[in-house]
Amino acid sequence: MSDQIRSLTLSHVVLPIANPVSDAKVLTGRQKPLTETVLLFVEVTTTQGLSGVGFSYSKRAGGKAQFAHLKEVAEAAIGQDPSDIAKIYESLMWAGASVGRSGVATQAVAALDVALWDLKAKRADLPLAKLLGSYRDSCRVYNTSGGFLQASLEEMKEKASASLETGIAGIKIKVGQPDWRLDLERVAAMREHLGDTPFMVDANQQWDRARARRMCRELEQHDLVWIEEPLDAWDAVGHADLSREFDTPIATGEMLTSVPEHMALVDAGYRGIVQPDAPRIGGITPFLRFATIAAHHGLALAPHYAMEIHLHLAAAYPTEPWVEHFEWLDPLFDESIEIRDGRIFVPQRPGLGFTLSDEMRAHTQDTVTFSA
The missing domain is CATH 3.20.20.120 (Enolase-like C-terminal domain)
Structure with missing residues (x-):
């Protein structure tokens, strides 16, 4: 029997930048100085006990929108075979088709897509x-x-x-x-x-x-x-x-x-x-x-x-x-x-080669879990 996605945990993380920075968009008055990076993390687990981690991010605006969009469409991935990454990707695009296939929609789905690739490499016991x-x-x-x-x-x-x-x-x-x-x-x-x-x-x-x-x-x-x-x-x-x-x-x-x-x-x-x-x-x-x-x-x-x-x-x-x-x-x-x-x-550890730190948990402002 093939493996299935058992649960997905989405985390909205706000990470301050120690020393705010400005590029030309700030000096021309189009944006404010960059003070933080907002991230969307996805942790996926399967019925066979495997796991993967992925993330997307936003600067200055859009982080909350990414989290909100994935909350709406993520459930479509539950029960699917995590190895069928392209199929899952398409199902998530169709689940959110009314807002298009670019911008926030793709950036939100990216976090889950990365997590599935991390999981797939871990299943093979290989660096991605x-x-x-x-x-x-x-x-x-x-x-x-x-x-x-x-x-x-x-x-x-x-x-x-x-x-x-x-x-x-x-x-x-x-x-x-x-x-x-x-x-x-x-x-x-x-x-x-x-x-x-x-x-x-x-x-x-x-x-x-x-x-x-x-x-x-x-x-x-x-x-x-x-x-x-x-x-x-x-x-x-x-x-x-x-x-x-x-x-x-x-x-x-x-x-x-x-x-x-x-x-x-x-x-x-x-x-x-x-x-x-x-x-x-x-x-x-x-x-x-x-x-x-x-x-x-x-x-x-x-x-x-x-x-x-x-x-x-x-x-x-x-x-x-x-x-x-x-x-x-x-x-x-x-x-x-x-x-x-x-x-x-390149890290020689399986997958992306990273585990989430306690500091990541400390900077998490919102989280939601979907499960079969």
């Missing part, structure tokens, strides 16, 4: 990367958390040096300020400070097409690994045009919440770096669907945030990817990830 078919046991890693715009130039330099001393390979900083001259000054100063260290910048969608072309042209001299989100995230044609016009690679995709939204980049002739985010695109199932297409088109990969999930997915991508390092979620898990010599290493 090995279950998927990994190409490598570690990936290049860069840090973003030290490069936000509320930090002074000296503070950014200090944080970058500290990150490199821990074994991080690359550094990314935020740009996109209303005064573009300040961006250029900070980038030039950081390039001088970093020497030959791999260096990326992120404009967080704050340039129009004309400004983006001018900034990309000015930034060519700094030998950047990439220029991230120079345009609105849904301007596929604009990003594709920039990716063909400049030598410095363009990177985008972190904000997109479905495979079709990512496919718009491919259809527009995009030649840059894709940055799908598993919790945002809808989970590991849709992430893998798009990753296959991206690899077919020869696109480089650098998944966004959530390194606890993306490290496994990056290890299973054909060409060498970058993984983004944020320490913000560390308190939620009992285990840490090994970083050394510029690389972040």
